[in-house]
Amino acid sequence: MSTPLSLRLTSLDAFRGFTIAAMVLVNNPGDWNHLYAPLAHAKWHGWTFTDWIFPFFLFICGVSMNFSIGQRAQQGADKSTLLMQLLKRALVIFLIGLSLNLIPSFNLATLRIPGVLQRIALCTMLAAPIVLYCSWRAQCWWIVGLLTLTSVLMLGVAVPDQYGFWHVGLLEPGADIGSAIDRIFLSGHMWSQSKTWDPEGLFSTVPALCTQLFGVLTGRWLLTRTPPIEKTVWMLLAGLLFLWLGAMADASFMPINKSLWTPSYAVFMSGWALILFAVFYWFLDAVDLPSLRAKAKTLAKPCIMYGMNALFIFAFSGLVAKLLGFVKIPAQDGTLISLKSWLYAPLQAMPLSATGSSLLFALLFNGCMLIVAWVMWRKQWFVKV
Numbered sequence: 001m002s003t004p005l006s007l008r009l010t011s012l013d014a015f016r017g018f019t020i021a022a023m024v025l026v027n028n029p030g031d032w033n034h035l036y037a038p039l040a041h042a043k044w045h046g047w048t049f050t051d052w053i054f055p056f057f058l059f060i061c062g063v064s065m066n067f068s069i070g071q072r073a074q075q076g077a078d079k080s081t082l083l084m085q086l087l088k089r090a091l092v093i094f095l096i097g098l099s100l101n102l103i104p105s106f107n108l109a110t111l112r113i114p115g116v117l118q119r120i121a122l123c124t125m126l127a128a129p130i131v132l133y134c135s136w137r138a139q140c141w142w143i144v145g146l147l148t149l150t151s152v153l154m155l156g157v158a159v160p161d162q163y164g165f166w167h168v169g170l171l172e173p174g175a176d177i178g179s180a181i182d183r184i185f186l187s188g189h190m191w192s193q194s195k196t197w198d199p200e201g202l203f204s205t206v207p208a209l210c211t212q213l214f215g216v217l218t219g220r221w222l223l224t225r226t227p228p229i230e231k232t233v234w235m236l237l238a239g240l241l242f243l244w245l246g247a248m249a250d251a252s253f254m255p256i257n258k259s260l261w262t263p264s265y266a267v268f269m270s271g272w273a274l275i276l277f278a279v280f281y282w283f284l285d286a287v288d289l290p291s292l293r294a295k296a297k298t299l300a301k302p303c304i305m306y307g308m309n310a311l312f313i314f315a316f317s318g319l320v321a322k323l324l325g326f327v328k329i330p331a332q333d334g335t336l337i338s339l340k341s342w343l344y345a346p347l348q349a350m351p352l353s354a355t356g357s358s359l360l361f362a363l364l365f366n367g368c369m370l371i372v373a374w375v376m377w378r379k380q381w382f383v384k385v
Helices: 010-027 050-072 079-102 116-133 134-155 177-185 205-222 228-252 263-286 288-300 303-309 310-326 339-348 355-377
Strands: 158-160 166-168 328-330 336-337
Touching: 010 050, 010 263, 010 303, 010 355, 050 079, 050 116, 079 310, 116 134, 116 177, 116 205, 116 310, 116 355, 134 177, 134 205, 134 228, 134 263, 134 288, 158 177, 177 228, 205 228, 205 263, 228 263, 263 288, 288 303, 288 310, 303 310, 310 336, 310 339, 328 339, 336 339, 339 355
Parallel strands: none
Antiparallel strands: 158 166, 328 336
């Protein structure tokens, strides 16, 4: 690869902002029993718009790691110091996620240990030495090796399901190797809706790490002196290749599954991440037409504002959502209802379907978070870990 070029990408901020806005949207419906279909995860195998979001986050984390740490390592910075910085940052993110899981019960006995932020933290911890000490070729081999090992273990190792029956390669809820490992190490501290397996469990963190490493490789590519248009084209081509590989694996031996984070899912969603990011990159950083780029930045401004404080908005929106359900106020009949129910009632009274009311609440909640992001952007308050 050619000599790295230092730059800050508006497109990366915008893509990050698009992803956090999408996550806030899908995490905050008015009624979980009436979800707008694209804003619900696939029930098991398959994917929806919502299944884009988490892998996009990890992909973005990988790109950002290479911009913030990988480039400094190539320029001669002390790698052990950089490694400690990454590990400390990951630990802080892990603790933020764990703290959010404590609310509102504050019960350590049933505390869910895994979570979105916890997985981002673990992937960052695992990716850090690979980013700092491995060449891009070695990073490619890490991805191939980890995805191959994950596939072999998922399809070839006999494990007991939650009822004690043994299976080989049964990729069903509670019956795969990941759920068996989670029951050993995380028993009593898993997702409350399943209790016998966790969608952010330990084993599925390994292929999730590969999603982040795909972002690391993309970051390395972006830091070369290759012309921006050529970078865009190669990202689009690589994205299409990954979509094809993921779809072929899905059709033949490894279903696309977000909860299991199957290797096919890791590759397929990295393909989508490359394609969407290439679009952002083309309009916001690569296109050699100043007027078009200026218009694109204007249109992308809400995403950019979100992206400049993505971690804060994610944590803050999660805290607000929990408080809306936890805080109780008296209703007209004297009973206590949640603050969310009180706020949602006027939307339910509108001439909309139940799904439409639920979606409208999610959009309004997202609008409130956008106002927070706008205020922080205007005040130049950027919360970084």
